[in-house]
Amino acid sequence: MWLDQVNEISEIFRFPLPYYIAVLVPILFILSPAEAATEFPVYRLQHFDLQGVKYGSRSSTLNFEARSVDTRLPARKCVILMINEFNPSRFRELINEGVGALLIIIPSDLESLSNDMRENILDTEKFLLSQEIAIPVYFTHHSQQLEEMYTSIKESTSKDSASSAAQALFGAISANGYQLAVNGNAAKLLTDVQISNIQGKLSGFGLEDQLPTLAVVAHYDSFGAAPDLSFGGDSNASGVAALLELVRLFSRLSSQPGQNGLPRFNLAFILTGGGKLNYLGSKKILEDQIDGVDGGLFQDTIFALCLDSLGNGEELNVHVSKPPKDGSSSGIFIETLKNNAAAVFPDMSVNMLHKKINLADDFLAWEHERYSIRRLTAMTVSHFKAAKSDFQHGTILDTKSSVNVSILARNVRLLAETLASQLYNISGPFFVGDMAVSEEMLDVWITLLTSQSRSSSSLGGKSGNTVINMLQQTMQRYLSEVKVSHLTVDKRDPEFGFYDQTKGVMTAYSVKPAIFDLFLTATIVAYLAVVYFGVQTFHQLYAVLSVNRFSKSKSS
């Protein structure tokens, strides 16, 4: 009997078996490796606080079974869907029914999409970013493996709605499920974050403190549905590239002996952070310069010129909060810009657009409004006609390919000529021959800037960030008084807050439902019963075969 055998074994080991089991099994459990399954990178939806409002997906870890979007029982499941299947009303339904998590598959190639698809993605992004979402929401790039998984999940989900109970049972047994898991720590608030501004100056001729200043501003950060997917080509790598090219051109111009030498203006160049977060960087720099002690930069500012999205479009729009008076320097600037455009690029239209600052709105429409609020004359140059509300122009679709470098070069040339004629008070052209705008430089900058995510949360770390260092070093080559200032989080009244776990690795295990295991047990029991009866009746079979043989061998 069984017990006898156990005794036999325990005699062999001279030690009670249960002790061995009690010790061995837990050790084996701890030591046993887990079989890895399919793994793929995922990017989490934005997760940040701004001005006391919470945005985006608020949690990061998940371990749920996968379902397709039309499932009837989404509670504690991870719904996996293509981005064009996303629709807000279905999303709200899912949330109400207690869906566990969302995995959204975006096309692997974001550059060649149909217009419908682009619209879909933009709408989805806008919708997801406009609210606080309690569940984890992840994005991933489309791949063959994911496609297979998605199709199989879709098929098995359709079995959920089988007509009869037997069908449903059979469906449950034959179904192939997937368990999706993102491990790691729960997303937590980053404590050591900061938003950095980089400023530099090109001093004019004369007593530096008494000269008027002209400021050129561009924000360098990017924005999109997921921090690690936002590369911000047009908005605003194009603005940064344009600013850096202006820096290069004007530093060369003012060091040239033949021209009228130095202009009677100071030129200030400012790269601001947090541009997608309601222009927090500009806000900080204004507070420092106007309210602070050093006060120099904006003392005699004639106007601030903000560059935002210059890499595309046939037109250039100058946005102002207040129409400039005739004869004021900003008025002259806009006039000259129009004239230059008409003279050099007749196909191009330059418009001035006037929009009052809407103080009731949570978000400012353009960067110049930050300056206008502080009673500085300011304007934003952009190819966009209207500012989008909230997180304007920030989308994962805005990659390197959304910048047309020759259009950007044209815009830079136009701005440079206009600025120069304003500074030197003579008409150009200044930037021809070896002083011409370099498309190559612009292209290099755009490539460099769009090669990694520049979202505020990924740039926010204290440890010397490569992008900011790179920009600072470039400014230092051409400008004087280059300095980096940081906006840090106020502990008591935080203006912004970023969270970690912006990306992760999702593991997909192919699993069977619990009922399948029960079914398997039943099958195995039936099989074992057959084996049992086979062994029981074995002697009959043996008798038949051996008797047969016996008679033969006797006869032989």
Add this chain to the structure above:
Amino acid sequence: MTLYHFGNCLALSYIPFWIVYKYCGLSEYGAFWKCVQAGGVYALTQLGKMLLLATFFPTSGDYLQDDPDNFSPLQELLKCTVDLIDLIGLSVVMSRIAGKGHTKVLIAGLGWAGAELVLSRLLELWVGARGTEFDWKYIQKSFEANISIVHFLSVTALVWLHSRHDLPKQLVPAVVILIGFHSYKSVICDMISHVLHMYSWSLLAFKAVFSVTMALIVLHIYGGVASLAA
């Protein structure tokens, strides 16, 4: 549920051993310890085989992979030739067991198959079947363990037949041929699956049919000789 699945696999692979042990009369002899001894000889034999393989066939690590396209019949054939050492091991085991033909064959075969299961399949089951990921291959492995009972029992019967002096002369070639078939079973199965593109379930079914057919033939011969001897 994954531990449960592991339990399923374990039940499928081990309970047939228990059934055979219990209902073929071995439990009445208290032959458990003898089965374990047979298993020990199995382990020693495998060690010897490994030494031999490592010494004389160190050419490539390719055959470690289950790549069905990377299949060289010659190498497999040589490897199976080394498996002939198993037969020596089996005859050693049987020479050490005192008893009737039936008991000898059953103890040696069962111990041999059981040791194979413990040493070469259990770890894989433990690591694999408990994972979150489901794969049919663990159920297939477990079922293969059942096939290997049949296989090793018939091999043992053949070795026993071969060691008999009262084996009728005209049966000797048949026994030798059958021993050859059994020893080269894995290479034959691999070859056929390679040619017919049979994998997973169909290969498993083929192995089952092959083993059972062989076993019936062996049983036919064995039955004759055993009853002659009786």
